[in-house]
Amino acid sequence: MDNLPFTIDLAISINDSAWQENVADINSLTTEAVQATLGVVSKEFKLTPLTDAPKPAVEISLVFTDDAEVHTLNRNHRDKNKPTNVLSFPDAPLDQSELASAAQMKEPLLLGDIVMARETLIREATEQNKSVRDHLTHLLVHGVLHLAGFDHMEENEAEKMENLEIMILQTLNIANPYELSD
Template identity: 55%
Template sequence: MTAQLDLDVAIEAGNWSDAEQEAIMGAVKAALRAATQDGALWDEACDQSLLDQAGVIEVSVTLSDDARVRDLNRDYRGKDAPTNVLSFAALESDEGASDFAMASDMPLMLGDIVIARETCEREAIEQNKPLLHHLIHLSVHGTLHLVGYDHMVDDEAEHMEQLERHILAGMGIDDPYAPIEDQDVETGQ
């Protein structure tokens, strides 16, 4: 990725440390680099990724709480419950990259990521992993959604998870999809 990254991280609610904010920023950058190398948002006409064509890439990350994320999840996904991370991609999908007309002086706006503090803390405890590692994983996951990766179909899910593992390994973080020690894989107990 050759573009400059305009990354806005805002705290909407919750107690977020400077170290967490820095780690989340690093995770977004690492995910974008890996996605570019993987061919995300590939423009067949130019034979390169939109991520390499743009002079500036914009991403917004909002650090929030369960109440706000629950509202967003209900309003945009029809699920009246908090979740760990939501991504709102500005582009419909990676398949339309060749049809995307981008003026050379305009930034490529990828979208918004919103992370819920309490859900992340609870999941980190349940999964017996450091909160910081979980936040980094969710930031990578959310960023990959912004550039067209999804996990609704098995093949796509496998590819996305493998890319996440690769990115996280490069950051010194264990496989987030590995079974939790002393937990039955079938029942999760």
């Protein structure tokens, strides 16, 4: 997206090759979801291009793995002894001063890491009558929003985050994931 006040560097690691069997174009799907999310976040945070420095880069690491690896991460980092669909590990906040600092240092702004669990995601998609692609896209959007600083611990935060997810997914032609489907 050329209208962003930064470039996006995605470091995509596929630690479980079965991901590519389930989502053939996982790299392009990921890139599209991240770009759409950061486009909305940029507007939400009123981020503007820097006038006295080159466009900084925002870097996100995405790991596509299995339930076993996510189970270990979830246990070690969140004290939850089970796998989950997505984990986000934020690093630097996405704001104007961080972008300026990254540009000045000629280093990318490390937004953080997102780790996806294949078996859990596929099971949830099946249970919820959603396509794997749509559910994956929703969880990528969800993860990027966490990296950008959004959360859902309080009711008002959860509502804001859900509304952003719905809006971003609409731009990607994906139905509201919170509506019940038969």
